[in-house]
Amino acid sequence: MACVPEQPTRLAIAIVTFNRPEFLAELLRSATRLETPAWRIVVIDNASDEPTSRVLEEAAGWFEPGVLVTRRLATNTGGAGGFCEGTKVALELGAEWVWLMDDDVEILPEALDRFAPWMERFRVIHGRRYDFDGSPFYWQAKFNEFLGVPLPYGVKRTFNDEGFALTNSGTFEGMLIHADVVRTIGLPDPRFFITWDDAAYAWLAAQHTDVVYVDAYVLKRKREQKQVNLGLRHLNDGSPLFRFHVMRNRAYVGKYFALHGRLNRVGFGLGTALTFAKEVFRLVVVQHTLTGLGDLVRGFRENRRLWKDRSWRPMDPADVPPALPQP
Incomplete structure (x- = not known):
């Protein structure tokens, strides 16, 4: 394998997968085509069947040694549990940034270069996505705090003249978050299992820092759905x-x-x-x-x-792995 340039920022891509080996293989292949490579790629296997293990074994040879890190969970913990574990593993490895995504997307080759200027300014970033048919994928959610539900920004315009929009909601199909924010708000809450976990997590982050949606395409959805x-x-x-x-x-x-x-x-x-x-x-x-x-x-x-559960407590930031010493 040819040598690739070192990624100066320790950015880990954290992928959660469950019984979609074909999509996972396509996603990992797309990661090999990044013009600026990821520092680590962490795959959390949510107790998938055997084909997923075979994909991960083969994919180990597509990257430089140590880049692809895999963890297989004993049970399916849902997307929320997977992203909790993926974020934790990435920070244990020493990641400064964690880019969270499902297994049914493809990374565009220029993605990390398109993120780079925004990473100098913000600490929670969402890029744009194409839908499975190549059209722009719709995501313009922002929490209406009175109703407690994410609603569209508006019909006419999303991004300001600088090319970003402030939001207080999010999606784990592409949320890029700095490790310092995770250490402030805690790991993603696995109790959600699926849905609302990502919106709530970005809302928590927005209580401490700007959360933005930027006008830069970084992903493409691969799974076709009724729509x-x-x-x-x-x-x-x-x-x-x-x-x-x-x-x-x-x-x-x-x-x-x-x-x-x-x-x-x-x-x-x-x-x-x-x-x-x-x-x-x-x-x-x-x-x-x-x-x-x-x-x-x-x-x-x-x-x-x-x-009515009086025993409920939020995720504890003390459970987040501490920052590792700089080399």
Whole structure:
């Protein structure tokens, strides 16, 4: 293998994968084409079946020794658990930055070069993504704190004249976060399992630093989903697990809001009702069924139980690996 230039910033890409070996292989191949290489690539295998192990064994030969670091979890901890572990491993290795992503994306070759100027200014950054068909992927979310739900920035314009937009929401399909921010707010909360974890994590970060969305394409989504274009936003299809957790995890979001004195109980309750209505709308318009209504109801019941849990505590920044001495 030819020698590649050293990445001056210790940036680790943290990937969470679960039983999608073909997508994972494509993602890791795209990482080999980066014009500026990543310092480390951490793959968290969420207890996948055997084909994923074979992909990772083969991929070890695509990178310089020590670049690809893999961890296989004993059970599937969901995206939230995987990103918690991936962030922890990256910081244990000594990463200064962690770029979090699912396994169903492709990294554009110029990605880290496009991030570089923004990394001098901000500490939590989201780049733009192409959808699976090559069109710009829709993501313009910003928390409305009264309702406790992310809403679109607006119809006409997202980015300012400098090419970025401030936000207080986020996505783990491409969030780039500095290690110092993680040490301030703690690791991603694995209790979410799936959904709301990334939005809540960026919201926590936004209580301490600017969180931005920049006008620079860095990723392309690879997985095709059922989708309806509503103009203001796109709605994708959802799984039973998603429907359950999108309602259940509202309780975790609310607890974090309350912790920071930002919870308006009337507004948040309205936001929960709107979330339920949106998911019913998704079922009808995108998936043409009401079969998943029971998943939403079960999630809401668990939501009520979690609100009553007096033992809940936020993630502890003391659990974050400390910074390693500079070489």
